[in-house]
Every structure is written in C-alpha cells, then in structure tokens.
Amino acid sequence: MNQGFRFLWTRPSQNVTENMAVFLSRLHHVSLHVSNAEKIANDLVSKFKFDLFAARLTDKSKHFAFRKGAAVFVVNERPSKSRVGLNEGILGSTDRYSIDPQRADLEKYKQGNNSLGCLYDLSPLHPVDTVNNVCFEVEDVQRSFKVLRDLGCNFLVPPTTVEDVNGPVTYSVVKSIVGNVCHTLIEKTNYEGVFLPGFDVIEKNWSLEEEDMSCPVTHFDHITYACPRKTTHQVMGWYEKVFGFQRFFIDSNEDVDEGFVINQEGIGLRLTAMEYWKCSKAGIALPFAGKKEPDCKFVIAESLPKQGRNQVDTFLEQHRAPGIQHIGLYTKNIVSTAHTMAEAGVQFSSPPPAYYTQLGKQQEIEEAGHSPQMLAQHGILLDTDLHQDPLSQRASSESKRHLLQVFTKPIFAENTFFLELIERRGATGFGEGNIKALWRSVQAYMENERVDRQEPQGSSKTVQTALS
Ligand SMILES: O=C(O)C(=O)Cc1ccc(O)cc1
Numbered sequence: 001m002n003q004g005f006r007f008l009w010t011r012p013s014q015n016v017t018e019n020m021a022v023f024l025s026r027l028h029h030v031s032l033h034v035s036n037a038e039k040i041a042n043d044l045v046s047k048f049k050f051d052l053f054a055a056r057l058t059d060k061s062k063h064f065a066f067r068k069g070a071a072v073f074v075v076n077e078r079p080s081k082s083r084v085g086l087n088e089g090i091l092g093s094t095d096r097y098s099i100d101p102q103r104a105d106l107e108k109y110k111q112g113n114n115s116l117g118c119l120y121d122l123s124p125l126h127p128v129d130t131v132n133n134v135c136f137e138v139e140d141v142q143r144s145f146k147v148l149r150d151l152g153c154n155f156l157v158p159p160t161t162v163e164d165v166n167g168p169v170t171y172s173v174v175k176s177i178v179g180n181v182c183h184t185l186i187e188k189t190n191y192e193g194v195f196l197p198g199f200d201v202i203e204k205n206w207s208l209e210e211e212d213m214s215c216p217v218t219h220f221d222h223i224t225y226a227c228p229r230k231t232t233h234q235v236m237g238w239y240e241k242v243f244g245f246q247r248f249f250i251d252s253n254e255d256v257d258e259g260f261v262i263n264q265e266g267i268g269l270r271l272t273a274m275e276y277w278k279c280s281k282a283g284i285a286l287p288f289a290g291k292k293e294p295d296c297k298f299v300i301a302e303s304l305p306k307q308g309r310n311q312v313d314t315f316l317e318q319h320r321a322p323g324i325q326h327i328g329l330y331t332k333n334i335v336s337t338a339h340t341m342a343e344a345g346v347q348f349s350s351p352p353p354a355y356y357t358q359l360g361k362q363q364e365i366e367e368a369g370h371s372p373q374m375l376a377q378h379g380i381l382l383d384t385d386l387h388q389d390p391l392s393q394r395a396s397s398e399s400k401r402h403l404l405q406v407f408t409k410p411i412f413a414e415n416t417f418f419l420e421l422i423e424r425r426g427a428t429g430f431g432e433g434n435i436k437a438l439w440r441s442v443q444a445y446m447e448n449e450r451v452d453r454q455e456p457q458g459s460s461k462t463v464q465t466a467l468s
C-alpha cells in the first residue's frame with residue numbers, strides 16, 4: 001500500500017540542497033495576534049503555567065513572550081483599526097534600538113501594512129484572534145531570502161536587521177501557502193541576549209534549568225493546520241520545496257496518496273503529517289543550551305464532505321481563512337499536567353463517557369500503568385500502538401507504545417484555536433483510536449456550543465413574535 005511514495009524526499013548532496021530549499025535550524029517561537037493581549041497573557045500564565053519572560057511595549061502595540069521549556073509563544077495585541085495610522089514609522093517612540101533596512105523596498109513596507117511597530121512579524125489586521133506565525137531560526141536570512149525568492153515565495157518583510165547592546169538579529173517574513181500563516185526567519189547567531197532586540201527581559205528568581213514538576217511541558221510537539229478540501233497535496237508540496245519538509249506516516253494504515261483518512265460514523269477527516277529536516281546544528285538558545293531539542297511536527301487536517309459539518313469546516317468559517325487550528329504541547333506527564341491546569345481553570349473537551357467503558361479499554365489503560373478514573377476525570381485518551389516489531393511483541397506489556405492526548409476547549413472567544421496536551425510513550429504518530437475520540441470530543445463540545453448560542457436567539461424571537 002505504502003509504495004510509490006510521492007512525497008518521499010531524500011536529502012541530496014549539500015551543493016544541490018543549497019539551491020533547493022532553506023533548511024531550518026529550529027523553531028524559535030509561535031506568534032499570536034489577539035484583540036486583548038492581557039486576557040491571553042493571564043491565561044497563559046495562570047492557567048497554562050507559562051512564564052512571561054520578555055515584553056515589548058510601545059505606545060502603539062503590546063508584545064509579550066512566554067516560555068514553558070522550549071515552547072515559546074509571543075502574544076501581539078491586534079490594534080483596533082482606529083489606531084492604525086497611515087505612513088507611521090516602524091519605530092514607536094519608546095523604542096531604544098536601531099533598525100537597518102537592508103533593502104530599498106523596505107521603504108514600501110514602511111508605508112504599507114506594517115506601520116505599527118510589530119517587530120519580527122507584521123500586524124495582520126486579521127478580523128479574529130489568530131495564531132499565524134511560526135518563526136524559525138535559520139543560519140543566513142539574506143541567503144534564505146534569495147533562495148526563497150527564486151522559488152517564487154512572497155515576502156511580507158524583506159531582510160531587516162535589528163540591534164541592541166547584545167548584538168544584531170536579522171529577520172525576514174515569508175508568506176506561506178496556507179491562509180494567513182506566515183514564517184519569520186530569524187538569524188541570531190551573533191546575538192547574545194535572552195530573546196530578541198527590542199524586548200525587555202523580565203527577570204525572574206528561578207534557574208532556567210529548573211523544572212516545574214507538576215506541569216512538565218517541554219516543547220511544541222506538533223502544529224495542526226486546518227485546510228480547505230483537496231489542498232493537502234499543494235500544502236505538502238510547498239513545504240517540501242521551500243523548507244525541505246518530509247512526509248511521515250501518522251498511522252500504519254495510511255495510504256500514500258490519500259493520507260490517513262477516517263470517513264465513517266460522522267467523522268470525515270484526512271490527515272497528513274510532515275516534519276522539517278533535523279539539522280539543529282546552529283547555536284541553541286537558552287534554556288536548552290547544548291541540548292538537542294526535539295523537532296516539531298506539522299499536521300494538515302482537511303475535512304471530507306460526506307459526514308456533514310465538522311470542526312475543520314467550523315474553524316475555516318470562524319477563522320475566515322485556512323490556518324493553525326491547534327498546537328500540541330508535549331508533556332512528560334499528561335495526568336499531572338492536565339490535573340494542574342484543570343485546577344487552574346483550563347477546560348478540556350471530554351470524549352463521550354462510553355469511551356472509558358468500551359470493551360477492553362479499562363484493561364488497556366491499566367496495562368499502560370494508568371487509572372481509568374484519572375484519565376476520565378480530565379478526558380485524557382490513550383492509544384496503544386498495535387503494530388509493533390516482533391521483538392517487542394514478545395516483550396511485556398510495559399514495552400508497548402502508547403500515546404496519551406487531550407484537547408482544551410477553544411482559548412479565544414471564537415473557535416479559532418485550541419491547545420492539546422500530548423504524552424508519547426514510544427509512539428511517534430497519532431493513533432486512530434485517539435483521533436476518532438478526539439474528534440468526537442470536539443464535535444460534542446461544538447454541538448453544545450451551537451445549542452447554547454441558539455437558545456437566546458430562539459427566546460428573543462419568541463419575545464418578538466409575542467410583541468408583534
Ligand atoms: O490527533 C491529533 O492530535 C491531531 O492533530 C489530528 C487532528 C486534527 C484535527 C482535528 O480536528 C482532530 C484531530
């Protein structure tokens with residue numbers, strides 16, 4: 001079945017590679033644009049246990065950087081339209097660093113969209129809260145810019161250097177093929193500061209190596225895109241060509257051309273996954289100095305028409321563009337993390353209660369060393385990888401590969417983004433059982449939401465009818 005692999009990409013010799021794609025050193029941060037930065041900032045700190053470690057406040061914009069292990073979010077406050085002035089300079093009056101336009105066409109950019117002082121990104125004026133910029137470190141931004149421009153990529157910000165006392169950082173923003181998603185490419189090998197020039201570091205009295213035992217989130221495990229129907233091949237092809245991404249199989253039942261398809265019992269979903277070339281050889285920033293960071297996977301989710309309206313369609317509608325639907329946070333202990341976050345007010349989507357009582361599930365959970373009650377309490381799902389190599393088949397149940405996952409409810413006012421917790425015990429893909437149950441848990445939440453939203457409308461209609 002898995003033959004004639006279309007997306008398989010073998011790494012050619014170094015010289016050829018140089019002309020083909022830009023290789024990414026590491027994921028630097030993921031950037032959000034929201035209408036109320038303080039609300040999300042509070043949630044990230046008090047509920048999701050991230051640390052606010054850097055901030056940039058100008059009279060026009062607010063940017064906060066949060067970290068949990070190697071997972072870094074930058075929250076940008078989306079300015080209201082009334083605050084957008086034409087032809088304003090890039091630098092806000094409170095900026096204390098220098099910026100060097102490396103290209104003449106920066107003039108155009110200054111006068112255009114990005115007149116709001118949104119460093120390392122641009123203010124997208126997207127109508128709803130959105131997570132839309134996945135920022136990567138690269139070795140050479142200028143060279144990356146040339147390679148990608150030759151490949152036909154559109155740049156939203158040309159190479160630009162920003163500097164403070166800790167040294168220079170050069171960046172450029174390239175538009176992706178997926179809706180409003182873009183990628184800031186960052187070169188910071190000569191920068192010695194904690195984050196990026198322009199941000200004030202917020203000192204905290206804790207060792208960077210210190211680990212939060214109750215909530216051991218270490219990195220971004222995967223980023224899932226919601227894409228329109230029949231666009232998966234195009235998206236895969238773009239990432240393969242531009243950044244040298246490689247396809248990997250989510251599940252052993254996956255078809256090469258079709259991806260991993262679930263098209264039954266109300267679930268219509270096509271999933272395809274890819275990851276970037278592992279070449280984390282560039283200088284690695286704190287707090288992971290000297291350590292190998294795991295790479296983040298990318299998942300493309302496409303809805304299939306037969307099974308009715310679903311969560312991918314809902315995302316596309318409410319987000320008003322294809323884009324990042326959710327991000328999986330890797331944790332070393334999902335039970336403890338979910339428990340700590342739930343106590344702090346995080347709401348999780350639970351699967352139907354029958355999930356935990358279905359034949360064999362209880363035993364499967366217990367064999368994996370968990371308590372069904374504990375998992376059920378927060379809606380955590382467990383999948384056992386049944387396709388094992390012959391050696392581990394003969395080994396004890398302890399050597400089986402497991403995957404544990406739970407989805408949060410949307411974290412913005414509209415259904416345009418949620419988080420996921422994921423713990424991998426040997427499993428590298430996404431289990432079919434979990435995907436079905438995750439899908440159902442989100443569907444159930446959405447159905448409830450729809451009913452809740454319709455009720456007041458229904459009752460006001462009744463009132464109106466009674467009055468007319
Ligand atoms: O299993 C995962 O974590 C995925 O990321 C797959 C997925 C993608 C989209 C959905 O709406 C539901 C599940």
Ligand SMILES: [Fe+2]
Pocket residue numbers: 222224326327328420
């Ligand atoms: Fe996921």
